[in-house]
Amino acid sequence: MPTLKDVVAAFVAARECDVSTLSRLDFWVAELGPRDLTEITPDDVDAAVVHLASRGRLRPLRGRATVATGKPLAGSTINRYISQLGSLYKYARRLRLIPRTYVFPTANIEKLPEPVDPESYLRPEEVQRILAVARVLDRRWGKLSALVVLAYHTGLRKSNLLNLTWADVDLIAGTATVSRTKNGEPIVAALSKRSVAELKKLPGKQPDELIFAGRTGRPMHFRALWNKVVIEAGLAGRNFHQLRHGCGHALATAGVNQAQIMALMGHKTLSASARYMHHNTRDKAEIVAKVFDREG
Structure with missing residues (x-):
């Protein structure tokens, strides 16, 4: 079974990804990269989301380096990170790396409310x-x-x-x-x-x-x-x-x-x-x- 890091590498190689997408993918690789796809549990995802929220917003430096700003992330931003992980699992399912009946670990993660600006x-x-x-x-x-x-x-x-x-x-x-x-x-x-x-x-x-x-x-x-x-x-x-x-x-x-x-x-x-x-x-x-x- 491929690791999350392997799937991310294939996902990025198959398409053009903007900076925001790459940043979200980097986060998931840092959190869960070495783990096999089917070993990642909803609790693992939930713990990563808690870590993401506590980390807050980042400010880009030169290249792809970043530094914490101390400001909280918007609920909509956190939801995009969750959706990005879900997209990776959909990609893996399309490549038949996981069974079609496999339940993604993001399936029951409650997303944050997103008041409309x-x-x-x-x-x-x-x-x-x-x-x-x-x-x-x-x-x-x-x-x-x-x-x-x-x-x-x-x-x-x-x-x-x-x-x-x-x-x-x-x-x-x-x-x-x-x-x-x-x-x-x-x-x-x-x-x-x-x-x-x-x-x-x-x-x-x-x-x-x-x-x-x-x-x-x-x-x-x-x-x-x-x-x-x-x-x-x-x-x-x-x-x-x-x-x-x-x-x-x-x-x-x-x-x-x-x-x-x-x-x-x-x-x-x-x-x-x-x-x-x-x-x-x-x-x-x-x-x-x-x-x-x-x-x-």
Whole structure:
């Protein structure tokens, strides 16, 4: 059985890794590198995560050397380290280094809540600005407006939306079915009236045809178009995934409870939807202050 260090070496050799990814991989090699993959337990991973949290943030020096800053790591950063280890196990399973039924030691590690920064989700007025610009700039593909509306109104991930076929949507019932999500489970998303209206405007509609395909019939690579649109909308740097966060925030602000948000967005853990409830509480506090604190 290969060691974790061996798998990391193969993983890095097979792809281009950015500095952050290499840093996370270096951490796991330092913590568990000599151990065989199947010998690493959830307790080992948990102990490493505790060590990571106590170590805190690092500041890069020359080359790949680093020094501790004394500042704590954000919950989202710690979660990325856990996900990185999970990715290594997925890679090992794909290479058949471990059985397909093997349970990863990261499977039951509880991730930390990740409150959404105000700059990490798109608010309704920002979505409207993006749509207004998209209608003008997207002259060739002509589908970005519909894609934005569906992403914001359903909370579906980009990959799920890009792989939707016309057979997956029922414009009469107002549903979109994703047979397999990131969590490995199917989800049936409810379509708003506006989403249905946007879909009806699109050409095609052959059952096996991808709704958001490019000229080749494969999922459209629209990053350049998206970047152009958000820059013109005065929202440079915002990414498409923030539409999903915007959906969760809008649901929470409207008073939708956490269990319903979990069901609507396909979350499997409370921590995933808790980020939106945090902002719901803050927004409600702002409303109460605005309405009642003036009474004296």
